[in-house]
């Protein structure tokens with residue numbers, strides 16, 4: 001059946017078909033917190049980048065359908081060479097990950113012979129392959145502290161690099177990348193939101209600019225934000241709106257407000273339910289990474305998992 005045909009089925013029919021396919025193919029559906037609601041609803045597990053990587057190593061399923069952007073599907077494959085990893089829409093990419101080409105990083109690294117390279121998971125497999133260790137937004141500070149070097153080249157997010165630098169004694173050499181969704185927040189957004197919701201605490205993602213981080217009460221990954229949602233009756237949430245949808249769905253008696261309703265990651269929204277079902281039924285798009293790159297990238301990801309408790 002062609003992809004267009006799946007779009008004609010009802011949500012209930014698609015969900016039932018997906019359940020059947022999962023049993024038939026021994027598959028698991030993993031979804032990032034920014035996915036559209038209909039995808040979040042059918043995912044077996046939702047999580048931030050760290051949790052998705054951990055889940056990918058824990059699952060017994062033979063097939064992993066990764067609903068998120070490209071680097072998330074690649075990370076699942078890097079950690080699971082023997083499994084089939086499917087990415088329902090291979091045009092769903094992370095623009096920030098594309099801001100650091102592996103060749104440029106290698107040339108840059110030559111200027112800092114004593115520095116370790118810590119790459120955010122929002123990078124290509126090629127960049128991971130030339131990095132010492134990876135990190136996510138939930139463990140970046142911990143990883144940089146634990147890495148055995150005083151100088152750290154941190155790629156690609158300049159805002160996360162600045163946040164890490166403010167929390168460690170290390171010399172952090174940033175790359176000039178950024179996430180357009182979080183970099184678009186300004187400190188005035190925090191002031192305006194506090195004015196609209198007096199007394200409600202503000203949490204922001206560490207991909208936000210330093211002025212926004214300084215104006216917030218908490219800084220957390222999307223997984224960390226879900227934990228805060230469990231502890232607060234109300235929260236102003238400075239990240240992509242998909243996570244705010246998840247909070248309001250899972251805690252209907254509480255109130256979660258987006259810092260900006262315009263914080264939408266367009267590529268995260270490029271996967272829908274018909275594509276997820278089509279992906280598993282047709283076996284598209286298989287994530288493939290040349291073994292020589294995969295094995296080296298696995299070293300950097302595995303070191304991250306070892307170092308994060």
Ligand code: 13P
Nearest residue numbers: 048049050136137221222
């Ligand atoms: P998390 O790991 O916090 O979910 O962040 C992923 C991401 O892409 C943020 O923009």
Ligand code: SF4
Nearest residue numbers: 069094095179181265
């Ligand atoms: Fe990439 Fe930003 Fe989208 Fe996250 S929100 S996937 S960092 S563009």
